[in-house]
Amino acid sequence: MISVEDARSRIFAGLRPMGDEIVALADGLGRVLAAPVVARLTQPPADVSAMDGYALRAADGVGGARLKLIGEAPAGRPFAGRVGPGEAVRIFTGSFVPEGADTILIQENADAADGFVTVRESPGQGQHIRRAGMDFAAGDVLLPAGRRLGAREIGLAAAGNHGWLRVHRRPRVAVLATGDEIALPGEDIRHGGIANANTPMLAAFIAAHGGEPVMLPPVPDDGAAIASAVDAARGADMLVTTGGASVGAHDLVLEGLSTEGFMLDFWKIAMRPGKPLLFGRVEAMPVLGLPGNPVSAFVCAVLFLGPALRVLAGGEAAAPQLEPARLGAALKPNDLREDYLRARLERDEAGWVAVPLPVQDSSMLRALAQAQALIRRPPYQEALAPGEMVEIIRLDD
Structure with missing residues (x-):
């Protein structure tokens, strides 16, 4: 038997990330970047107001001063003129700061009437102004290759003016359950049988970890039937089997795999639950053989399948976080x-x-x-x- 750490290292050693593809920004959630996301613009593109209020010159913003309102600057419609001495422009959050203005008097500290605004509390120079490029500048690397995309990363890529992203392809993982006793969930189960929990459980696990599950029909404990199912799985990026990997007379996964040219890397791990786990390859396709007991299969999925999927999807090779x-x-x-x-x-x-x-x-x-x-x-x-x-x-x- 080998250790859990040794087994995971040997699995990692033979895995490579999937090739890349381009997806719409809205479809990027959970994907791993195959190329860095570089800002296509500067954010903010100019000095903008951080508050609703009035743009003016700090020199004019003394308490009690009465300034003439010469226009307004809604977000998206910048004021075309210039703010001169004794003047102010009505401004809103996100609006470009007009030329000549160097501070924002927030509306809570002002009284406006009859085309004038009176300063009740003086703002400091540069107050409530977000400077151009404060967040990022055009050409900045916003997200590195290898980064998994969550909601925050999607928002940042959108702010950088990206509608499409280059990501690693999702690995297609075939799931094959073996055993004379298992039946499809929802069907009538014959005497001595059980519902196949492993295939839907592992398919859900694969989908949650960035893969595309391919659920194969379960097969009986028969070497030829297992070999036929393995042959049908060719073309997948990985094959996961459950059951039949122990040492009983009906544990025939190794026999069925060997018929298809399976090259065994290791079999049996010094762990509980999950001792009879095996790993190897059928040609270029990695094969992970999980135990048949559902809890054992799930624990092994957490320890080995999840980290393997992370590598195949373009992420780093790492053990589950402790x-x-x-x-x-x-x-x-x-x-x-x-x-x-x-x-x-x-x-x-x-x-x-x-x-x-x-x-x-x-x-x-x-x-x-x-x-x-x-x-x-x-x-x-x-x-x-x-x-x-x-x-x-x-x-x-």
């Missing part, structure tokens, strides 16, 4: 396997408290759905008492 938390219940000593316990999260004045779920069986999806985190325990960790510090992986979708 955060500190205090333990909410006692734990016995750990053995030689790295352990990942499902836990509820509570929060108090000192931070997060991770409470392990009382039953950690790897088939219990209801418990998994109730968990908010995984508690990571290194191999051979000693017994822990409530209140001691542990590392957690948040399970936010």
